[in-house]
Amino acid sequence: MHSYGYRVNALLTFAITILAVMSAMASLSDNLNSPTPxxxxxxxxxxxxxxxxxxxxxxxxxxxxxxxxxxxxxxxxxxxxxxxxxxxxxxxxxxxxxxxxxxxxxxxxxxxxxxxxxxxxxxxxxxxxx
CATH class of the missing domain: 2.60.40 (Immunoglobulin-like)
Incomplete structure (x- = not known):
């Protein structure tokens, strides 16, 4: 059995990984924009x-x-x-x-x-x- 500490660590690691992936996707989506004013x-x-x-x-x-x-x-x-x-x-x-x-x-x-x-x-x- 895993203790509560292991479960919190796994949850935080997963959340930070998802946040990093979403930040990278947001950065890429803005860099792919080519404005034509x-x-x-x-x-x-x-x-x-x-x-x-x-x-x-x-x-x-x-x-x-x-x-x-x-x-x-x-x-x-x-x-x-x-x-x-x-x-x-x-x-x-x-x-x-x-x-x-x-x-x-x-x-x-x-x-x-x-x-x-x-x-x-x-x-x-x-x-x-x-």
Whole structure:
């Protein structure tokens, strides 16, 4: 006869083995997902372009952003952070990047959207290094 200690040990070992197998299956199922998001951004209007007294340039623009990010949501995704960035080059700097807009998509229901907005953050090109 096996004692209660042996029975508890066998039950715990079995439970931990099942938990490890389920964790491995969950990890594999998330790695096999290949999302195919679609995003289209278009500048519809330049609201204003200003040259600052210190030599910097500032732009305000209106954009249309349409996206279908539903494929990014799996059982393991709570929310998705999205942002729109502008990349450009100048004679002094070959690569400039600035964030124009961002948002948090809280669920798969909100992951397909179209918005008409202006840049959320100031788009300033600093001409001179400080």
């Amino acid at each position: 679609f995003v289209h951004a278009q500048v519809t209007n330049i609201n204003w372009f200003q040259k600052q007294p210190n030599g910097d340039d500032e732009v305000s623009m209106t954009m249309n952003i349409s996206a279908n990010l539903q494929s990014l949501f799996t059982w393991n995704t709570k929310q998705v952070f999205v942002f729109l960035a502008a990349e450009y080059e100048t004679p002094k700097k070959p690569l400039n990047q600035i964030s124009l807009w961002d948002g948090i998509i809280p669920s798969k229901d909100h992951a397909k959207f179209w918005i008409h907005t202006s840049n959320k953050y100031r788009f300033i090109d600093q001409q001179f290094a400080r």
